[in-house]
Each structure stands twice: as structure tokens, then as C-alpha cells.
Amino acid sequence: MASSLLSPSFTSFLRTKDLSLYAFSSQRCLKAVPKRIRCSVAAPQRQPSTTGSVRTAMTMTEKILARASEKAQLSPGDNVWVNVDILMTHDVCGPGSIGIFKKEFGEDAKVWDREKLVIIPDHYIFTSDERANRNVDILRDFCQEQNIKYFYDIKDLSNFKANPDYKGVCHVALAQEGHCRPGEVLLGTDSHTCTAGAFGQFATGIGNTDAGFVLGTGKLLLKVPPTLRFVLDGEMPDYLLSKDLILQIIGEISVAGATYKAMEFVGTTVESLTMEERMTLCNMVVEAGGKNGVVPADSTTFKYLEGKTSLSYEPVYSDQEARFLSEYRFDVSKLEPVVAKPHSPDNRALARECKDVKINRVYIGSCTGGKTEDFIAAAKVFLASGKKVKVPTFLVPATQKVWMDVYSIPVPGSGGKTCSQIFEEAGCDTPASPSCGACLGGPKDTYARMNEPQVCVSTTNRNFPGRMGHKEGQIYLASPYTAAASALTGYVTDPREFLQ
Numbered sequence: 001m002a003s004s005l006l007s008p009s010f011t012s013f014l015r016t017k018d019l020s021l022y023a024f025s026s027q028r029c030l031k032a033v034p035k036r037i038r039c040s041v042a043a044p045q046r047q048p049s050t051t052g053s054v055r056t057a058m059t060m061t062e063k064i065l066a067r068a069s070e071k072a073q074l075s076p077g078d079n080v081w082v083n084v085d086i087l088m089t090h091d092v093c094g095p096g097s098i099g100i101f102k103k104e105f106g107e108d109a110k111v112w113d114r115e116k117l118v119i120i121p122d123h124y125i126f127t128s129d130e131r132a133n134r135n136v137d138i139l140r141d142f143c144q145e146q147n148i149k150y151f152y153d154i155k156d157l158s159n160f161k162a163n164p165d166y167k168g169v170c171h172v173a174l175a176q177e178g179h180c181r182p183g184e185v186l187l188g189t190d191s192h193t194c195t196a197g198a199f200g201q202f203a204t205g206i207g208n209t210d211a212g213f214v215l216g217t218g219k220l221l222l223k224v225p226p227t228l229r230f231v232l233d234g235e236m237p238d239y240l241l242s243k244d245l246i247l248q249i250i251g252e253i254s255v256a257g258a259t260y261k262a263m264e265f266v267g268t269t270v271e272s273l274t275m276e277e278r279m280t281l282c283n284m285v286v287e288a289g290g291k292n293g294v295v296p297a298d299s300t301t302f303k304y305l306e307g308k309t310s311l312s313y314e315p316v317y318s319d320q321e322a323r324f325l326s327e328y329r330f331d332v333s334k335l336e337p338v339v340a341k342p343h344s345p346d347n348r349a350l351a352r353e354c355k356d357v358k359i360n361r362v363y364i365g366s367c368t369g370g371k372t373e374d375f376i377a378a379a380k381v382f383l384a385s386g387k388k389v390k391v392p393t394f395l396v397p398a399t400q401k402v403w404m405d406v407y408s409i410p411v412p413g414s415g416g417k418t419c420s421q422i423f424e425e426a427g428c429d430t431p432a433s434p435s436c437g438a439c440l441g442g443p444k445d446t447y448a449r450m451n452e453p454q455v456c457v458s459t460t461n462r463n464f465p466g467r468m469g470h471k472e473g474q475i476y477l478a479s480p481y482t483a484a485a486s487a488l489t490g491y492v493t494d495p496r497e498f499l500q
Contacts, residue, residue, distance in 0.1 A: 182297035
């Protein structure tokens with residue numbers, strides 16, 4: 001249990017919530033209450049000598065920001081100028097950020113570092129919408145003007161494979177291309193930039209004005225957030241995925257429960273997760289209001305980064321006596337598959353409680369649920385069932401690499417079949433061109449956009465009215481397991497019907 005190093009005149013309170021319940025009901029009245037509150041008072045200490053100072057323990061997030069601001073010590077609430085390691089922008093926010101940069105720094109101004117700016121078209125790509133297409137043109141002109149090293153361009157919209165530089169969804173591409181490194185500060189003009197916290201770095205979304213300032217200076221004024229700690233222990237059941245874990249957490253603390261707070265994930269369950277599953281966990285901290293999510297870097301992290309980056313990095317870890325605003329504990333072995341019902345990510349329910357909800361479609365894709373392992377998970381359910389889907393099932397790989405994996409990597413236990421072969425046998429739609437797709441609606445000709453008031457089970461991250469297109473559409477957020485199981489029945493379905 002962490003405790004604070006404070007002067008004798010202060011008392012440190014750390015609230016610990018034991019959430020080791022067998023299953024959470026969807027009813028709010030059954031939320032777990034704090035099991036215990038611990039209080040510790042630091043022992044009397046001598047006054048510090050004149051030759052040095054007392055160092056207060058820090059969390060991971062505080063340490064990263066301290067290093068980036070060249071400070072020896074930081075505490076929650078401090079405002080500091082931070083040196084940015086990577087700035088990412090895309091086709092939706094890039095043109096606006098560029099416009100602000102040029103307005104404030106001059107038409108002929110140069111970006112602070114052409115090798116620390118990563119520009120990734122991914123949102124409104126495969127569309128005939130002229131304004132959307134023009135956004136990518138603006139990015140291209142700027143990158144040529146500034147000689148930007150990392151611009152993942154696309155010119156031929158009729159065949160994404162004809163564009164070797166094109167990647168797809170920015171948050172997955174950042175990881176695949178080696179732009180995520182432990183201990184660094186990564187900012188992006190997208191709220192789900194927090195995904196990169198899976199690599200043990202500070203990663204958060206910023207607005208166009210802030211991005212314009214970073215383009216010119218490489219710095220940004222940030223307030224140090226307090227940290228919520230989530231301890232996830234226990235063996236992960238073979239019917240659960242990280243999407244279930246983060247929906248469970250958001251359902252517990254609400255969409256405002258982590259507002260401007262860091263969410264640190266630790267425990268034996270987290271340690272057992274792959275990098276892609278850790279990315280899912282951090283991806284949705286913003287749906288809880290979080291400033292950033294972070295997972296301590298370990299051998300899994302280092303192995304993933306092998307061959308992806310030539311730059312050195314230095315991981316940091318929370319001190320044993322670091323101060324956490326609250327600590328939540330989960331026994332993952334006792335959890336069940338969950339969904340988030342319309343119209344909020346915290347509208348949690350057990351998947352089995354929604355078995356009478358008839359659906360019209362299933363969508364598997366996005367930065368949250370469109371990674372290679374997400375498609376392998378869905379394929380496992382289809383393979384186990386041996387049946388065909390009963391509703392249209394749309395598949396949108398996040399990146400070009402994921403698309404290639406879908407067509408090349410054998411699914412375990414399939415006798416050598418790839419995801420694409422299993423999807424075809426199950427009657428799914430052919431995997432689409434990699435992009436953000438219909439996750440955030442987009443132009444009306446966007447593949448799989450909800451243009452009618454339908455009910456969809458989706459592996460995406462938000463289910464607000466109009467999020468995937470039609471404002472009367474209903475979106476049930478779920479794991480790839482639950483999404484695939486639901487496609488097979490035409491109803492919201494607990495994946496244990498096929499995985500056990």
C-alpha cells in the first residue's frame with residue numbers, strides 16, 4: 001500500500017476500493033463502495049540539511065513530466081513548460097493546426113523539429129467528399145514545404161496497397177512505426193492519443209491551438225495531473241479481453257470519474273497482457289475523462305520495440321511511496337463479458353443481461369478494436385461456432401499492416417486458416433481499406449457508416465447519439481469476442497456461448 005512522504009503536520013489519506021466482485025450488475029445501485037480507508041502519518045523527521053533537500057516520491061506520470069520540464073520535483077497541480085518528444089496530427093485536425101502555426105509564427109516559419117512531427121492521414125480517407133480530400137492535400141503541401149520526415153501519405157484512393165507510405169489509424173500506426181517510447185512525451189491532435197501510454201510514456205490529446213504552438217516551439221504548458229491507480233490481478237479468463245476490463249472500469253468510475261487525472265494500470269493481469277491489449281486498456285481512459293493512461297514498461301514492451309526504433313529511451317516507474325489519489329482493485333478472474341449500452345461508455349451491463357436486444361449489424365475496427373489481435377479474437381469465435389453470421393458484419397483493419405496480417409497470419413487451432421478465410425466462411429463482409437472508417441461517422445459515403453437508425457454492436461470506443469452516423473442509431477460497445485458472438489446470433493450475445 002502506498003503512503004505519502006509528508007511533513008509531520010500533515011496526514012495522507014489514500015482511498016482503496018476493493019472491486020473483487022464476482023460480477024457487476026448493470027444497476028448503478030449495486031456499485032462497489034469503498035471497502036476501507038487507510039490513513040498514515042509520516043514519522044517525525046529532522047529538518048533537511050542545508051546541503052540538500054528532501055525528495056518526495058513521484059508517480060510515473062509526475063516523473064515523465066518532471067524530466068520533460070527539467071524539474072527535479074513535481075506535484076499534482078503544478079503548471080510546467082514541457083518539452084515535447086513527438087507531436088502527431090492527422091487529416092481532420094492537421095489543417096487547422098497548420099493554419100494556426102502559420103498565422104502565429106509566419107507564413108515562412110519552420111517547425112521546431114521536422115523529425116519529431118508525425119503526420120498520419122487516417123480519418124476521412126476513402127471518400128469522394130472534396131473537402132475531406134482537400135484536407136489530405138493540405139497536409140501533403142505542408143510536409144513538402146517543411147521537409148517532414150514522417151508523413152504517411154496516400155494518393156491513390158482506389159487501391160490503398162498502391163500507397164506504400166500509407167498506414168491507417170494513427171494510434172496503431174504510431175506504435176507499429178516505432179514512434180512510441182517509454183519515458184517520453186507524445187502529444188496528438190486526437191483524444192485517443194492516450195493509447196500510447198501503453199508504452200510507459202505520457203501521451204494525451206491536445207487541441208489545434210496547442211498543436212500550432214507546439215509546431216513552432218516544441219513546448220507546451222501542462223498541468224500535472226493526480227493519479228488514479230488501478231490494480232488488476234488474477235488470471236484472465238479465456239472469454240475476456242482488455243475491452244471488457246476498460247468498460248468495467250469506466251462503468252465503475254463513470255465518464256467523469258477520471259477527469260484530468262492520470263490512470264495508471266498495474267497488477268499481474270496487466271503484466272500478462274500483450275502490447276496490443278495494453279493499448280486497448282489505455283485507449284479508452286479518455287472515455288472516463290482521463291488526461292492520460294499509463295502502463296509500466298517491462299520485457300513485453302522492450303521486445304515489441306525491438307527493430308522498431310533506433311532511438312534510446314529511459315523508462316520510469318512510480319516510486320513505492322508515490323501518492324495516488326485513489327486505488328481501485330479488481331480480481332479479473334471473477335469478471336464477466338460486458339457491454340456499454342447506448343448512449344454512454346459508462347452505461348455498463350453484463351453481455352448476458354442484454355441477450356434480448358436484437359441488432360442489425362456488427363462493426364469490428366478502429367484504434368480500439370481494429371488491431372491484429374482483435375481480428376484474431378473475432379476469428380476464434382467464428383471458428384468455434386462453425387456458423388454463419390446473421391447480420392451484416394463489417395471489418396475495418398486499423399492499418400495496412402493489420403490488413404496484411406488478416407490475410408496472412410494463421411489463427412491458432414484453425415489448421416492453418418487465416419482470419420480472412422474464416423471471415424469469408426462465416427459470411428462477413430470483405431475486410432475494408434484500413435482507416436478510422438465509420439467509428440466517427442464521417443462523410444455519408446464512408447464504408448459501413450450508419451445511415452439509418454439501426455442497432456450496432458461495435459468494437460469502437462464511443463456510443464453517443466450520431467457517433468457512427470445516424471443520430472438515432474444505437475451503439476453497444478463490446479469486445480471483439482462479444483461482437484463476433486453477437487454477429488452469429490443477431491442479438492447481443494455473451495461470447496461464452498461459443499468459447500466454452
